[in-house]
Amino acid sequence: MSTLDQDLASQIERLRAEGCEIIRSEKVSGASRDGRGELEIVLQFLRSGDELVVARLDRLGRDTRDVLNIIHECESRGAFVTVLDPHVTTRGEMGHVILTVLGMVAQMERRFIKERQKDGIERAKASGRYLGGKRRIDRHVVRELLAQGQSVAAAARTLGCSRMQIYRIIGEAPPAV
Template identity: 35%
Template sequence: MTGTIVGYARVSSVGQNEEAQIGILKKNDATKLFIDKASGKSRNKRPRLAEALEWVREGDVLMVTRLDRLARSVKDLHDIAQELDRKNVGLKVTEQSIDTTTPQGRLMFTMLGAIAEFETDLRKERQEEGIALAKAEGRFNGRPVTIDHQAVRKAFDEGMKPAQIAKEFGIARSSVYRALAEK
């Protein structure tokens, strides 16, 4: 492939820094960069990924530093790979030595994608086990199961601001707005 090397970087939150990924992409000759600050669980809510996939043309290569920067599910990885394949665009993953322009690279891509999804599932399972243990030991309160909508409405009608109500009831401000929206 002799087209443009298009780099895509993603960090999960605004507090994280994408500079290391950008440095690796530039070192590997990426000349056009797209950067998202969003969760990788789904392609939704990642506008720069959508732009990158729209921008690439036949002969280009989409480059990421690691597969988990591109997607966290095998389905999303395969959907992206198929979209790139339809456009005759390669995918290179610098830190995992994947290059889908080769048969070996396509095999490695599929295997590592499955492993990444497996790791995500294990992490979720461990988190759920930890929460269950904390609940059993009385150390986990979680959020309120129900919100007293009438009490929230009364506090609002008496002049309390949503932020004050949220603090008073120990709920998120968005929950206050939802309670107020219900009749």
């Protein structure tokens, strides 16, 4: 069981302990709302008097604007938002202020993480230790499929990737012999 799975299990346990009856989860970054289908479903089903409960603010979003937009959407439906860690709710005016500040802190923390990551990559590159990300698609297999007459779309379907990835591989310099 991975750390992410353990974290999810502890969050679910905490939500159940708080009396949450319906729990939805997704394993995507909270950095933006793109691809967050479960969040969209929850927001669509919220009704007046409902409460959206999240274990931590960063589970709701890491961008202040997104967090505030989500809270606004909940409130426009007559629902409340409660964050368990630290325990803050939008049921009172002070909760809005605290959530706004916490959202700003979460966004700032995300920027710091990205800066540290960028600095680490630059140091690793300078010392010759950075090899880049792991390649997910075997370039040789792509070239073989195309040489056999498969279209780019067919090769992408076969490999379970996008056509754009195939086009990028086609555009790469041929391997050194």
